[in-house]
Amino acid sequence: MGTASNLKRAAVSLLVPLPSILFYLYFINHYKTSTVDGTTLSPFWSWCVDHPLLLVNALFFFNVNVLFWIISQIQKSHWMIDLYWTVIPMMREKWQWGVREDWRFTDMRGQYGKHWWWISFFSVYASQQMFLVGICLPFYIVHSVDKPLDVWDFVAVAVCLCGIVIAYFADTQLHEFVTRNEKLKELGKPMVPNLDRGLWGYSRHPNYFGEQLWWWGLVIIAWNLGHGWAFAGAFVNSMCLAYVTVLVEQRMLKQEYRAEAYRLYQKTTSVWIPWFRSSAFARKKDT
Incomplete structure (x- = not known):
């Protein structure tokens, strides 16, 4: 894999969590401002405060399940989901970002053929969110x-x-x-x-x-x-x-x-x- 391609995938990996990070920073700032001013939080922000576990899962669903899945369709590889479980796979590949996807995903790609594009959303992303919630x-x-x-x-x-x-x-x-x-x-x-x-x-x-x-x-x-x-x-x-x-x-x-x-x-x-x-x-x- 060329240096330019490696840098591009590294940049993608660093940028994809930005939606969740920006939302969190905006939420914290909005919450602190309301606390200082004594104003009442809107129903949406109150829901975020009252249900932090649901909020985290909602962010994970849209930022990881949906966004990562869309990127995987463009790149024709599901390598990025493993990166966010642990950085070890990337370190083993001598810091070559996205050099390959998990062999199990590759096998399933061959198994499901033309249906893999939508089956992958549930088998690779949504299923892993359920595991993460449980553990x-x-x-x-x-x-x-x-x-x-x-x-x-x-x-x-x-x-x-x-x-x-x-x-x-x-x-x-x-x-x-x-x-x-x-x-x-x-x-x-x-x-x-x-x-x-x-x-x-x-x-x-x-x-x-x-x-x-x-x-x-x-x-x-x-x-x-x-x-x-x-x-x-x-x-x-x-x-x-x-x-x-x-x-x-x-x-x-x-x-x-x-x-x-x-x-x-x-x-x-x-x-x-x-x-x-x-x-x-x-x-x-x-x-």
């Missing part, structure tokens, strides 16, 4: 319930921090593995079929495990504040990630050079939760 409910609860810190809050923080650390090291190890294989491919040498070192020697998807620790750590906070029902968002997210795990492993097995090694990996290594590698299959094979 972020503990944040809303924290601001709605006044309760002193206790031991469960520290347990929740510890779980969240463990999730961040595990996900970081798992993603770093994966990045190094992919980079090393790309260099081997360029040199015409055989690529390493499977990553089974570091955290990946204890779990087939340690990055997913770290991510789930973060969200379930937030659930502990909500539960401790008397809102255990907030687990629903993290639960649905975990179920969706379980489905994604199946898709990822099926994709691995379709790659001829790594299929045999990955089958052995599946039989000896835990799926998500890190655990010691099983040696039973290895002993049976030797026998």
